Amino acid sequence: MYFHLRAVPPPALRNSANWLRRLFEDDWERVRLRLDRHREEMLDRHYLDHDLLYTGAPPYDTVDGPGTDVVLGGRAVYHADPTQPPFLLLTAQEADQVAEYLASADFTYLWDVSRHVLLPEKAEADTETEAQTRAAFESAHQDLTAFYAQTARDGDAVVKWLVL
Template identity: 50%
Template sequence: MSAYLRLRAVPPPALRNSPTWLERLFEGVSAETVRRHRDQERIYTGASPNPLAQDHPRTQVVLGGRPVFRAGRPGPPLLVLTAAQARRVSGFLAGADFDALWAFARDALLPRYGGVRAEPETWRAFAAAHQDLTAFYTHAAEHGEAVVKWLPEE
């Protein structure tokens, strides 16, 4: 059910557009790892996300950002949010009512995670991922940092 979304907050002046440089951000233990569920983006968007919708914080939480493609490498691109975008995402998450978000996505998610009987466990798992994401983006916003994402290769 879960995978890990690797996130790294970076001061904007240090940010480079090089896929190799961005990948190096994730070497070692310095990158934040956040529990992510395959369908976490449904909590925020209510439908299949559009990662290219740059003006909507709801769509930027998990899959949003400018893609940086890794030449000759399989898998999804790295994603980069500017400091301003990360600040908007942080504001959205800080003001979000998780129970309301869950209520909107619940019917689409529960069948994939064990149905109604598994709802308490499923709710807790998605709520924990939401808390992790909120804490990460809050920290990035407080420090004026951009965000680089490396999605798992599912």
């Protein structure tokens, strides 16, 4: 299970769950090429943890805005099969706002606010575990920042899907 984000030119975008599903059916080699060009991004099964980094630690006192759109934001397009998660769509303008937010975000601040929730239990006492966990989140933050920056430069929209 992973969370998949893909940049799509707005004229090509369709409001159809079938079309959106086909958008994510490429073979791994094609996906890897798009990842290398920052046309796609993937978050592992801990995507909800990445969302916490941008939305704030519980009780989620952050205001709605670009930070809430980084991972899970977007307009939902539902499958005919209710057991499948919906696709999430960000317009080109929304993707641009997310890119601006990420470019100006202070990772250290985001980490400090949410680290007590993101660290494995008792890891705060283990500096090696904390350093590894922080490095993983910082790497994902850099990848998301690059993805949204390229998407904004290209004027593209973003489609997201939880691939089971």
